[in-house]
Amino acid sequence: MPKPIYVLNGPNLNLIGLREPAIYGVETLDDIRRRTEKRAETLGLTVDFRQSNHEGELVDWIQQAREGADGIILNAGAYTHTSVAILDALNAASKPVIEVHLSNIFRREPFRHTSYVSPAANGMICGFGPKGYEIAIEAMAELIAKAGR
Ligand code: CA2
Numbered sequence: 438m439p440k441p442i443y444v445l446n447g448p449n450l451n452l453i454g455l456r457e458p459a460i461y462g463v464e465t466l467d468d469i470r471r472r473t474e475k476r477a478e479t480l481g482l483t484v485d486f487r488q489s490n491h492e493g494e495l496v497d498w499i500q501q502a503r504e505g506a507d508g509i510i511l512n513a514g515a516y517t518h519t520s521v522a523i524l525d526a527l528n529a530a531s532k533p534v535i536e537v538h539l540s541n542i543f544r545r546e547p548f549r550h551t552s553y554v555s556p557a558a559n560g561m562i563c564g565f566g567p568k569g570y571e572i573a574i575e576a577m578a579e580l581i582a583k584a585g586r
Contacts, residue, residue, distance in 0.1 A: 439483070442577055443506040444473055444570065445498055446488040447514030453539065461539050462566045469567045476571040480578040482507075492516055492523065499526035507581055508533040510573045517542070517552050527557035533580040535573045538563035 446466060454465035464472075470486040477484045485506065489495050495513065502509050509532055513523055517538070527534050534557055541564030542549040555561055559580060562569045 439481075440505060440507045441483040441485040442477065442508045442510060442574065443498060443502045444470075444484050444486045444510045444573075445495060446486075446512050447492075447495055447516045448490040450512060450514050451488050451490070464567045469570055472567060473570045473574055476574045480574065482574065482578055482581075484574070492520055496522050496526045499523065499530055502530050502532055506532060508535070508577045510535045510537055510570065510577060511554060511558075512537045512539070513554050517554050518548055520553050524553045524557055527554065533577060533584070534558045535576055535580075536561040536563075537569045537573045539566050539569060540564060 450466055453461040454463055454468065466488055473486060474484050487498060489498070495516065499509060509527070509530060511527070511534060513520065516523055517536070536552065536554050536558040542552070544564070552561070560576060562572050562576070565572060
């Protein structure tokens with residue numbers, strides 16, 4: 438029985454489209470949820486799209502993914518650059534993981550150039566804005582199809 442792809446979003450991503458449009462664009466997280474769900478549907482996947490400002494809640498959701506999801510797409514927001522707890526949870530999840538960022542973190546401040554999440558990810562997409570979530574869904578569909586072969 439296919440399970441949803443968890444699309445997990447970290448701190449302050451609830452503010453995109455409302456603040457800092459020069460960096461994060463004008464689409465809200467709800468707009469991104471809709472376009473992600475739409476792309477997933479065309480690929481025969483379902484999405485469980487969530488956002489939290491709390492590190493522990495993100496860790497709880499990643500732990501739930503072990504039983505409840507076929508894969509994890511994660512924009513950990515600022516926790517990307519700090520969280521060993523999220524890295525450990527991803528390593529324990531035994532699921533395909535794709536890391537996404539709206540902005541190109543390597544064109545920004547040096548502290549954003551390090552990702553604690555990347556070592557646990559199959560791949561990372563950054564710099565394409567909301568389109569990155571669709572690219573991630575496409576890549577996830579391929580990873581799942583390959584794993585099932
Ligand atoms: O580019 C991304 O997707 C990020 O994960 C977004 C995070 C940032 O900390 C990462 O370095 C890169 C920030 C999420 C949104 O933060 C806002 C802050 C102020 C106003 C609006 C959004």
